[in-house]
Amino acid sequence: MQLDERKYKILQAIIRNYLETGEPVGSRTISKYTDLNLSSATIRNEMADLEELGYILQPHTSAGRIPSDKGYRLYVDKMMEEKEREVEEMKENLLEKEGKMDHLLKQAAKMLAANTEYAAMVSAPQYHHNKLKFIQLSRVDANQILAVIVVEGNVIKNTMLTVEEELSDETLLKLNILLNTHLNGLSLEEINLGLISAMKQQAGIHSVIVADVIDAVAEAIRADEDLEIYTSGTKNFFKYPELADHERASELITTFEEKQLLSELVQDNLADENNTGIQVYIGNETPVQGMRDCSIVTATYELDEGMKGTIGIIGPKRMDYEKVVKNLKLLKNQLDDLYKK
Amino acid sequence: MQLDERKYKILQAIIRNYLETGEPVGSRTISKYTDLNLSSATIRNEMADLEELGYILQPHTSAGRIPSDKGYRLYVDKMMEEKEREVEEMKENLLEKEGKMDHLLKQAAKMLAANTEYAAMVSAPQYHHNKLKFIQLSRVDANQILAVIVVEGNVIKNTMLTVEEELSDETLLKLNILLNTHLNGLSLEEINLGLISAMKQQAGIHSVIVADVIDAVAEAIRADEDLEIYTSGTKNFFKYPELADHERASELITTFEEKQLLSELVQDNLADENNTGIQVYIGNETPVQGMRDCSIVTATYELDEGMKGTIGIIGPKRMDYEKVVKNLKLLKNQLDDLYKK
DNA sequence: ATTAGCACTCAACTAAATAGAGTGCTAACA
DNA sequence: TGTTAGCACTCTATTTAGTTGAGTGCTAAT
Numbered sequence: 156m157q158l159d160e161r162k163y164k165i166l167q168a169i170i171r172n173y174l175e176t177g178e179p180v181g182s183r184t185i186s187k188y189t190d191l192n193l194s195s196a197t198i199r200n201e202m203a204d205l206e207e208l209g210y211i212l213q214p215h216t217s218a219g220r221i222p223s224d225k226g227y228r229l230y231v232d233k234m235m236e237e238k239e240r241e242v243e244e245m246k247e248n249l250l251e252k253e254g255k256m257d258h259l260l261k262q263a264a265k266m267l268a269a270n271t272e273y274a275a276m277v278s279a280p281q282y283h284h285n286k287l288k289f290i291q292l293s294r295v296d297a298n299q300i301l302a303v304i305v306v307e308g309n310v311i312k313n314t315m316l317t318v319e320e321e322l323s324d325e326t327l328l329k330l331n332i333l334l335n336t337h338l339n340g341l342s343l344e345e346i347n348l349g350l351i352s353a354m355k356q357q358a359g360i361h362s363v364i365v366a367d368v369i370d371a372v373a374e375a376i377r378a379d380e381d382l383e384i385y386t387s388g389t390k391n392f393f394k395y396p397e398l399a400d401h402e403r404a405s406e407l408i409t410t411f412e413e414k415q416l417l418s419e420l421v422q423d424n425l426a427d428e429n430n431t432g433i434q435v436y437i438g439n440e441t442p443v444q445g446m447r448d449c450s451i452v453t454a455t456y457e458l459d460e461g462m463k464g465t466i467g468i469i470g471p472k473r474m475d476y477e478k479v480v481k482n483l484k485l486l487k488n489q490l491d492d493l494y495k496k
Numbered sequence: 497m498q499l500d501e502r503k504y505k506i507l508q509a510i511i512r513n514y515l516e517t518g519e520p521v522g523s524r525t526i527s528k529y530t531d532l533n534l535s536s537a538t539i540r541n542e543m544a545d546l547e548e549l550g551y552i553l554q555p556h557t558s559a560g561r562i563p564s565d566k567g568y569r570l571y572v573d574k575m576m577e578e579k580e581r582e583v584e585e586m587k588e589n590l591l592e593k594e595g596k597m598d599h600l601l602k603q604a605a606k607m608l609a610a611n612t613e614y615a616a617m618v619s620a621p622q623y624h625h626n627k628l629k630f631i632q633l634s635r636v637d638a639n640q641i642l643a644v645i646v647v648e649g650n651v652i653k654n655t656m657l658t659v660e661e662e663l664s665d666e667t668l669l670k671l672n673i674l675l676n677t678h679l680n681g682l683s684l685e686e687i688n689l690g691l692i693s694a695m696k697q698q699a700g701i702h703s704v705i706v707a708d709v710i711d712a713v714a715e716a717i718r719a720d721e722d723l724e725i726y727t728s729g730t731k732n733f734f735k736y737p738e739l740a741d742h743e744r745a746s747e748l749i750t751t752f753e754e755k756q757l758l759s760e761l762v763q764d765n766l767a768d769e770n771n772t773g774i775q776v777y778i779g780n781e782t783p784v785q786g787m788r789d790c791s792i793v794t795a796t797y798e799l800d801e802g803m804k805g806t807i808g809i810i811g812p813k814r815m816d817y818e819k820v821v822k823n824l825k826l827l828k829n830q831l832d833d834l835y836k837k
Numbered sequence: 838a839t840t841a842g843c844a845c846t847c848a849a850c851t852a853a854a855t856a857g858a859g860t861g862c863t864a865a866c867a
Numbered sequence: 868t869g870t871t872a873g874c875a876c877t878c879t880a881t882t883t884a885g886t887t888g889a890g891t892g893c894t895a896a897t
Binding site: 288289293301305313315386387389390393 | 629630632634636642644646652654656727728730731734740742745746747749750753
């Protein structure tokens with residue numbers, strides 16, 4: 156049996172209707188809803204076929220049909236093609252003031268959640284393949300040295316170092332020069348043991364400081380572990396009865412709050428080199444445990460200098476994919492353009 | 497009518513029992529539960545009195561009694577006196593590694609939530625009455641200057657300034673000296689308009705940079721707006737049926753997620769000078785809208801150099817106050833001692 | 838002052854009845 | 868051959884009535 160045009164139209168009608176109501180949809184509804192001018196009996200026959208093909212299923216014998224994951228998948232794939240061009244031009248300016256990055260991203264998450272009425276997440280950009288730009292040691296107290304490390308993309312990291320002996324201005328200057336001449340422009344991979352020991356040798360009795368600074372540098376460049384994820388719109392889970400029973404809601408909200416699992420999702424997304432566009436995970440396709448009853452739609456944005464992050468929407472399987480995709484594309488464009496202006 | 501010893505014992509028994517079960521408790525239960533050796537009829541009489549006094553109430557005519565806010569209040573006040581000394585000695589070391597502050601606080605929130613089985617919040621310390629310790633301008637790029645500002649308590653703030661003309665090393669050094677000599681050791685209040693204009697004059701054509709730096713300083717010292725609050729244990733709301741119906745849960749979780757209102761709670765708490773210990777808000781006493789059905793228990797911790805923060809538990813009114821107070825005191829002590837070691 | 842006893846109340850549960858949405862199948866129709 | 872009307876059937880959801888049981892207030896006896 157093949158999925159012909161009419162069958163797809165019926166499937167689409169079922170899905171659209173189910174998206175709205177959240178209730179299983181029956182043959183009579185479709186018969187009236189569509190402009191196919193078919194009786195409910197004919198629809199029933201077609202629905203039996205669609206069920207056999209695995210696109211829809213019945214919660215129980217005498218209920219209407221609901222879309223299966225496979226059904227959603229087909230629908231989404233077709234829809235994505237259509238929407239591709241629609242977003243191209245609508246690049247209004249939603250992001251008011253270019254405040255600090257974290258405020259901005261928090262704001263973005265909030266906006267996404269508000270616009271879509273689903274739960275939203277925004278990951279801070281990951282700094283991949285980054286190079287050291289600048290190091291500065293300054294004396295703050297007699298025994299405290301502040302190390303400021305600036306990495307490509309203007310990521311700044313501060314570390315306070317405690318030193319035993321008091322350092323003279325001259326020594327400090329020397330160390331600054333030593334660090335900058337050796338390390339500037341290098342990536343994490345390029346700072347090898349040979350280089351480090353050479354530097355330590357030159358630093359003489361101050362090699363401890365050099366070691367500390369290098370540790371800090373490593374941490375600043377890596378910055379993997381504290382991948383920040385901003386979430387918003389948790390309450391929207393309650394809008395969809397199929398997610399809102401205690402068991403499920405509790406699990407969902409925990410997953411959403413802990414962010415550990417979301418973080419893995421983001422990592423996967425970013426690791427996938429050829430993933431440039433929108434990613435849709437339906438039901439069991441999701442890599443996130445505890446969100447099997449949801450759909451997740453993500454997009455990857457890229458700032459200047461190879462900083463990549465992920466934005467995403469989490470909602471019921473019957474989410475309004477069109478709206479969600481539109482919103483994500485919009486925000487993705489916003490973020491992509493952010494550093495180009 | 498007076499609240500005598502016996503009446504209080506019955507009230508206490510009612511509350512204890514209600515804390516456990518969450519169900520209205522009847523006279524017969526109390527008659528057996530306590531060692532007062534009174535019949536249920538007698539208890540009934542006393543309960544009628546207690547209700548008249550406003551300490552307990554009936555959800556409906558033929559149900560048992562539940563504590564009113566006033567009842568909880570009395571119970572908590574008495575309990576607090578008793579528990580005061582008990583915590584004094586138990587200062588185990590729960591906080592493993594002294595990582596960065598934010599990790600530690602996140603951890604603390606998690607631990608609180610896990611231990612108490614309620615929702616927990618931990619605010620990052622506020623830096624009140626803080627003084628400027630150190631300023632450093634460094635050139636990163638041709639047109640980019642990095643300003644590092646260190647405030648008492650080693651709070652560090654970075655700002656990237658973009659400059660029109662390229663600055664020479666010499667100019668930069670001059671500006672550094674200018675800023676440090678004028679501003680170091682001053683608090684926000686002490687940096688007045690006269691001082692600022694004097695500095696601008698000395699800076700000559702570079703007065704724009706001075707202004708920018710001063711703005712950054714103001715922000716660094718204030719740091720009010722981005723009061724960080726870490727939360728954990730949202731899912732615990734679901735453990736208590738009286739909080740878990742959709743309407744309420746949705747509201748609660750939003751409040752908890754948005755943190756705006758929590759932030760106000762923290763501010764109030766910190767502003768209250770003579771609030772050194774544990775604060776308990778029962779039901780309508782809470783300053784946080786949308787948590788009228790909850791109790792909130794908070795404690796204020798204080799790090800070195802006048803940095804204060806708040807930790808708190810949010811749960812149903814029938815929360816296990818004893819456990820909560822114990823846990824909060826413990827964590828408070830941990831945090832208080834953190835910088836003394 | 839305390840208590841046993843009784844009539845009364847009311848939420849919560851149970852079981853049966855009913856309604857209604859939806860299906861599959863069959864036979865008739867174009 | 869594809870479409871449709873019609874009917875018997877299924878199954879959930881809702882309603883209704885009846886039952887249970889915990890708990891109360893009041894009264895009269897101890």
